[in-house]
Amino acid sequence: MLHEIIIAGFGGQGVMSMGQLLTYAGMLEGKHVSYIPSYGPEMRGGTANCTVVISDDEIGSPIVTEPNCVIVMNLPSLTKFEPALVPKGVLLVNSSMIKEEYLRRDIKGYQVAANELAGELGNDKVANMVMLGAFLKATAAVSPKAVIESLKKVLSKRRHNLIPLNKKALELGASIV
Numbered sequence: 001m002l003h004e005i006i007i008a009g010f011g012g013q014g015v016m017s018m019g020q021l022l023t024y025a026g027m028l029e030g031k032h033v034s035y036i037p038s039y040g041p042e043m044r045g046g047t048a049n050c051t052v053v054i055s056d057d058e059i060g061s062p063i064v065t066e067p068n069c070v071i072v073m074n075l076p077s078l079t080k081f082e083p084a085l086v087p088k089g090v091l092l093v094n095s096s097m098i099k100e101e102y103l104r105r106d107i108k109g110y111q112v113a114a115n116e117l118a119g120e121l122g123n124d125k126v127a128n129m130v131m132l133g134a135f136l137k138a139t140a141a142v143s144p145k146a147v148i149e150s151l152k153k154v155l156s157k158r159r160h161n162l163i164p165l166n167k168k169a170l171e172l173g174a175s176i177v
Helices: 015-028 075-084 114-120 124-139 144-154 157-176
Strands: 002-010 032-039 047-055 069-072 090-094 108-112
Touching (some): 002 075, 015 032, 015 047, 015 124, 015 144, 047 075, 069 075, 069 124, 090 124, 108 157, 114 124, 124 144, 124 157, 144 157
Parallel strands (some): 069 090, 090 108
Antiparallel strands (some): 002 047, 032 047
């Protein structure tokens, strides 16, 4: 199976962390992976996106121009990347930040109130993990177990105490799909 993914939002929304987690999880599962981050001119608050490719076979090119999955955390990202999604692709929209409906009817779309759900867990910063949980359930690109294991690489040691919270956020996001 080939998953070509674009993850996009404002800097500070955990876009790059999601990409890194998917990449590490894919490696843990013995898949071929690529990860390319892209930042706007400002880090926090500016635009940020990354592309991730996860494949059972060798990857011909790490460049994603026709993604079969798009995860958007804000309206500018929806506007920019929804048109690129291939027909029958998967679109995950952070409906906490995006009140507009997505336009495409030839795709499988999910509205995930990631910020509200993260707030229910007591920490707004896990909104990205809620979205990632929804993505995992919608696509089965990698296992939640591999993502949780990958948190040990992405989070600094002093943040490992947050792994149980991140696991709950993944589970909550998956329950929405």
